[in-house]
Amino acid sequence: MKKIGIILQSSFCNKYLYKALEILSASDKVKIFFLINQEDAIHKGSLSRVQETTVNEHNKTRFFDTLVFKLIINIEYAILSFFDKSIKGLREKQSIQSLIKNEVTYLVPIHSASGQVVRYSDEEIDTIKKLELDVLIIGNGSENFEGEIFNYAKEGIVSIQHTDIRWNRGGLPVFWEVYFRYPSAGFVILRQTKKNDYNQILFRGDIAITSTYTKSLIKLYSRSYFYMAELILNFAKNGHLPLPEESLPFGGKLLRIPSIYHTFNYFLKTSSLLIYNAIERNVLKKETRWSVAFCSKSWRNSTLNEGIRIKNPPDHFFADPFVAKRNGRTVCFVEDFSFRQNNGCIAAIEILNEKEYRILGPIIEEPFHMSYPFVFEYKQDLYMIPETSGAKSIRLYKCIEFPLKWEYQKEILSGGHFVDPMILNHNGLWFILTNTEDEKLIAYYSHDPINGIWVEHEKDPLIFDLNTSRNGGLLRDEDGSYVRCRQKFGFNTYGAALTMAKIIDLSPNSYMEQEICQISPDFFPKLIGCHHMHSNGETTVFDYLRVENLK
Template sequence: MVRIGLLLDNLKIKRWQNEIINYIKSHPNLELTTFIINANKPKYVVPGSFFYRASQVLDRKIFPVKKDVFKEISLEKNEKDLPIYYIEGEEKRFSYRVAIKDIERIKDLDLDIMIRFGFGILRGGILDAAKNGVWSLHHGDNRINRGGPPAFWEVANREDVTGITLQKLSEELDGGKVIKRSFIKTNTTSFYRNKNEAFWAGIELFNLALDELSRGILKYEVEKSSFQFYCHPLYKDPDNSTSVKILLLFWSRRILEVAKEKFSFPQWYILYKFKKDSFLEKNIFRYKTLYPPKGYDWADPFIIKENQRFYLFFEEIKIGTGNGHISLFQFDEKGTLLNERPVEVLNEEYHLSYPFIFKEDSNYYMLPESADANELWLYKSEEFPERWKKYQKIFSNKQIYDASLYFHEGYWYLFGTEKLSEGGNRDQYLHLYYSKELDSENWVSHPLNPLSLDVRGARPAGKIFKENGRLLRPTQIGAPKYGYGIQINEIKQLSTTEFIEEKLSDILPKWDKDLLAAHTLNFEEGFTVIDAQGKIKK
């Protein structure tokens, strides 16, 4: 049992802190043993500049959030039976040192870890008073962002991603030993929304680390080099003049974005290229295009060959409806399009996309994404290519995005991303499951799940394939926008106990000036397909 103590300023906390407390209470191997509360009255309260505070209030009112992690919650009634220790210390402007007598009291509690939800910047012996030290979240990538405010400067500087760092505190500001690190897409439309999303990611990061600690498998992040300098600013709340500049730049950019939307709209379409040498075409500018009619998106293309014909399955959706279906184009053996209008082949009452199609033992199967239905079904073809029926339920009560299968050394492996919380990101956490049988509902979760915590290169973007002896997995680059590009990862190790992959290359939407994104790549016997999102004039 992992014994945990909380460092608090008082018994009024925010929802994000309460989410972590609830996780601890629900976990069979975690025990919340005590509250350790700061008995000192705060000496140094720095409210921030007027324009900074005013801009944040304005942002929050204009861009509200549904799942607000900053809602205040009182622990006084819910935790009245838990021991409370009030401790004192020496508070300075930028640090807090707990009194020696109170450090000894805390050591007598025999805690495995302490979680810092208050007290400011801690220094001294308190950092070693628990077996595994004091854990704390920094809502920024501490390699390039130290200080504060949390998740603010990423929006101000228009950075693609916002980092979240869980660390074991040390004397160095935001420079403790990194336990885990994750990355979300920066929400550049709102400072408050980006902050809210970053704190949800922090909840998930904390809970993952606590679970791994309880199972004895927690490994600290390994830096590429121990000889590293921090050469970025020590960020702080912006003063009045800086706040005004940031506010003017932010709103001028937002107004320009809204104005541009009046003259164009984003639309997904499909590109394809046939080569006689039976391998994929790597020069995207050579591809032909298939444009949908106005008001529709065509995306997630998958290609397969049967009886000297190529069959292109893809997601078709009327923009604004939210419910996509699977449609089909056919090509002859030379890559010539045979039907100018697509044929609808699979439709449900809920949204379908990403028609992962494959052949096994002379049968055709399809594994379309159906996360909106909270389940995942494997379909089997009754009459290829147009008639399909539900064959095997893979998951119930689970939302899994862009599920992709690969058979390797006697096991079927299923890759997909999942949300870890109600306010979490669907593109960030890669999960892997395995089974001896394809038609099974008993898929085993890989012990290293989630395999990735980075929105760049987690979510599947097409079939896994081999090239020159290398096993390659197309993945989505989920920043600076959803489905921005495709990252090709090389799988180095894949088994029921191990998984290692490394970035090999990427495909970015730069071959045309009006491109916004590209997020699916597939090929079969010289026929390559990719999708792209472009700006279409109204």
């Protein structure tokens, strides 16, 4: 059992850190010891610690910058939480009393003149030493440590930095990403070293940015603290922390609290976007809506702007197309999403010739949402593994009578939110490449895709990057090699573009791919996204996104 110390600023913490502590506390692999800094016991319930920059650290200009920023963000928080009560969770504080199983250690930190560096007296260091900790976690503080404390946690001091330090150092979490309309915001889990400029990055993650600072901050906190807990549980299981990334030079400028100009500019841009979206949806009755098109060519020879567009039924959209040909019939299987029911099923569209098609209608319907109808052949039978993450499984269906009759066979994986799963055969093994709910790419392998046991890939997650991890279809070259299509995120946009990467190494303990091209959503008028492509060598199908009426 590993001994984990948690340094907190009081016996209260935000709900996202609390959930991570709850996960650790429930594990029989770790023993939790809380260390509480007494001088910070009075809890402030507004913004994050990074936001609560004290006035004496700024000149008068910075003081007014901070004041205006807090005012605007409080207004945003009030408006958003009025319409969505879950937003209030950002400022909820929860007591750790129910998680305490061992005696709490109370400490009095000694701060440097800047307030950014902390050390403890020899007496308190001796108290920490007696705990014989394996890892010491900085729970909700932002300080760097110095002194003997580094000697009394066997694997070091671990903390979360809620920014992507490759470019955002010193800035607020997610604010500048939202301000500059970036598609994602990052965080890192660090191991502090005695030389604070050389902290080691143990884990890097990111989130998709939403339209506002407040909502993006919620996503960032929820994701980052969860991964902190996961990292510690993996440490307890494997006996070692992840290998750190190699250090790289930093050439950017340090970011600070936004100026009054930046704050008001953010407010104007964000409020304009929200008002525009509200008018578009509630007055003009428009929605972002996927559609599907096809070309009667191989994927490498397709010219997408010559594609034949398949008209969506009223109040529906088609997306995630996969194509198969059997008995002389070419059929495109799609997600058929109903706006009215807020649910998707699997439908079939027969491609009659280079220009004509016929919508055959739904072929698989379940009480949960279905999408991404990936099809594959095995021993001359046709199978499908649509996304059924709502059922927390990957479900296998067999085609009994092409293309309309399918029968459910079994769950081949269960117990997780498997998103956009695909099956491929490589070097005598079958592999599932699937995404998780948080956009990681993971894999399983088996000797038999129907009756075999699926084993988790040794290198999971294979990829954890919003711009490259999410599946968007699978293609094959003439030499039999695979090309994985990958969805790209945009600012507040899912499926902004599509990239393609050739899989150059795939085994139970390795994975490597190399990007070969990118597809941007400019092949038809007024597009705002595209996120999927598939081909059977004769027909290529793809989807695209635009804002339109639901007629």
